[in-house]
Amino acid sequence: MRIARCRMDSHPVAHSSLRLAPSAPVPMAPFPEESWLLGSAKAAAADGLAYYRRCEETAGIVETRMLWKRVYVVTEPSAIADVLVNSPRSFIKPYFLRRMKVFFGNGLLTAEGDEWLHNRRTLQPAFQSDRLPGFIDFTRHNTEAIASVWSTAGVRDVYPDIIDLCLQNVTQTMFGVFDAELRDLTRALVLSCQALVHALTNMLRVSPLLYPNRLTRDLAKAKREFNAYLDRLIAQRNAEPPRNDFLGLLLSGGGHHAPMSRQAIFDESVTMLFAGHETAAAAAAWSLYLLATHPDVADALAADLSAELHGAPPNVAHLDGLPRLRAVIDEAMRLYPPAHRYGRTVIEPVMVGGHLLPKGADVVLSQWAVHRSPRWYDQPDTFLPGRWTPEFRHSLPKFAYFPFGGGPRACVGSHFFWFEAAVILGVLAQRFRYSLVDTKPLVPYEGLTLIPDGGSLRLRIEPRPVPAAG
Numbered sequence: 001m002r003i004a005r006c007r008m009d010s011h012p013v014a015h016s017s018l019r020l021a022p023s024a025p026v027p028m029a030p031f032p033e034e035s036w037l038l039g040s041a042k043a044a045a046a047d048g049l050a051y052y053r054r055c056e057e058t059a060g061i062v063e064t065r066m067l068w069k070r071v072y073v074v075t076e077p078s079a080i081a082d083v084l085v086n087s088p089r090s091f092i093k094p095y096f097l098r099r100m101k102v103f104f105g106n107g108l109l110t111a112e113g114d115e116w117l118h119n120r121r122t123l124q125p126a127f128q129s130d131r132l133p134g135f136i137d138f139t140r141h142n143t144e145a146i147a148s149v150w151s152t153a154g155v156r157d158v159y160p161d162i163i164d165l166c167l168q169n170v171t172q173t174m175f176g177v178f179d180a181e182l183r184d185l186t187r188a189l190v191l192s193c194q195a196l197v198h199a200l201t202n203m204l205r206v207s208p209l210l211y212p213n214r215l216t217r218d219l220a221k222a223k224r225e226f227n228a229y230l231d232r233l234i235a236q237r238n239a240e241p242p243r244n245d246f247l248g249l250l251l252s253g254g255g256h257h258a259p260m261s262r263q264a265i266f267d268e269s270v271t272m273l274f275a276g277h278e279t280a281a282a283a284a285a286w287s288l289y290l291l292a293t294h295p296d297v298a299d300a301l302a303a304d305l306s307a308e309l310h311g312a313p314p315n316v317a318h319l320d321g322l323p324r325l326r327a328v329i330d331e332a333m334r335l336y337p338p339a340h341r342y343g344r345t346v347i348e349p350v351m352v353g354g355h356l357l358p359k360g361a362d363v364v365l366s367q368w369a370v371h372r373s374p375r376w377y378d379q380p381d382t383f384l385p386g387r388w389t390p391e392f393r394h395s396l397p398k399f400a401y402f403p404f405g406g407g408p409r410a411c412v413g414s415h416f417f418w419f420e421a422a423v424i425l426g427v428l429a430q431r432f433r434y435s436l437v438d439t440k441p442l443v444p445y446e447g448l449t450l451i452p453d454g455g456s457l458r459l460r461i462e463p464r465p466v467p468a469a470g
Helices: 002-010 041-046 048-058 077-086 095-099 113-127 129-150 159-174 180-200 214-238 246-255 262-293 295-309 323-335 367-371 390-395 414-431
Strands: 028-030 061-066 069-074 154-157 342-346 350-352 355-357 362-365 432-436 444-446 450-452 458-463
Touching: 041 048, 041 061, 048 061, 048 069, 048 367, 048 444, 069 077, 077 350, 077 362, 095 180, 095 342, 113 246, 113 262, 129 159, 129 414, 154 159, 159 180, 159 246, 159 262, 159 414, 180 214, 180 262, 180 444, 214 246, 214 262, 246 262, 262 295, 262 323, 262 414, 262 432, 262 450, 295 323, 295 414, 295 432, 323 414, 414 432
Parallel strands: 028 061, 069 362
Antiparallel strands: 061 069, 154 458, 342 362, 350 355, 432 458, 444 450
16 A cells, blocks of 8 residues: 555654654743633633634743643643654543543543553554455445435435545454444534533533433433443354454454454444544535635535546545645645644643643643644634645645544554545545535534534535546
């Protein structure tokens, strides 16, 4: 898979886990208008995305407080490198993700230390380049099925279709199965997870985990029903010849480790189902939204795709020859990064941006704020895929664009994500014109990922004529 490696090596998110040069001192300032009682918790709870941008406008590091908790919001790229690359062992996942263990257990998203390293090494083969052609084949086939439905759609809420598409892609590739029951169970898990994240990140709200309530009851029910489905799937797989997919690696330990415990299999499966489809679906949905609101960009992209593909879905060999497609996806993830904030908790005093951060403090890294900073991007709130020239990519500082994080805990499936988004958009942008049905701008919802508020994206869909080959 030489092409796949070339693509990712040149991609601006493919940061090495090697240590970078220590950052120069970064300006630090308190959050403006901080309350003596609440700190900046009220501003963060009122509008988290606006809050992070206010921090970025204030200083590269903002020292603040959420009630009693000391927090540092870091938006200077060199200081972000200190956290993710230079001193990753000085941090653990933040409080709210530690509380999310009630949902993810000790999956890759929440595990720490040796347990995380063991599981990461066990599961890494599921994301190697030799698995990519099969994943792309599933994605192409499933996207063609969506396009067939949309060809007579007229007006349609496309977000549920995109969610189902990305879920089908990941479950067929990683678990070898997709059916209506798994779709419905995963939908219930996702709804419970998003509601839980929204509640736990609001410092002014009592944690829903402290008392019985509908959210915790729905979560328990969703986990219980998925666990029963997973038990049946494991029993079926144990009766079959071993496979080397994600679930097979969980069951076998990858051939180099002891098989994982039943609880570990559940935790990693829930983590993969959520992270493996929710982020890709969000990126695809925001891309279609932006194309619907920028018809000139959509027409230029469709012309490029049709000239190269003549209506066919792209494969790996095509993607390096479609720079406008890559630019559209990168620009969509700049404006609406599915992972829009990262958090860490300091476990030992550590230098970040030339400042000693104390043990116990929380650190927040906001892709939303950094990606929309006028320091790095002209017209930062405007959808301009043309900015992504090779010269611009080369000039952009590391971690001025980091939709997949960085360092040793960067997204394990980032290259799969990129190719999935490219295939989906390569089909759907080529086949259809889109326009908004609703006049109001689509508002982001801050769950674990940044999704359209209400889980809905209503578009008017019009088929495009596709030129014949040759």
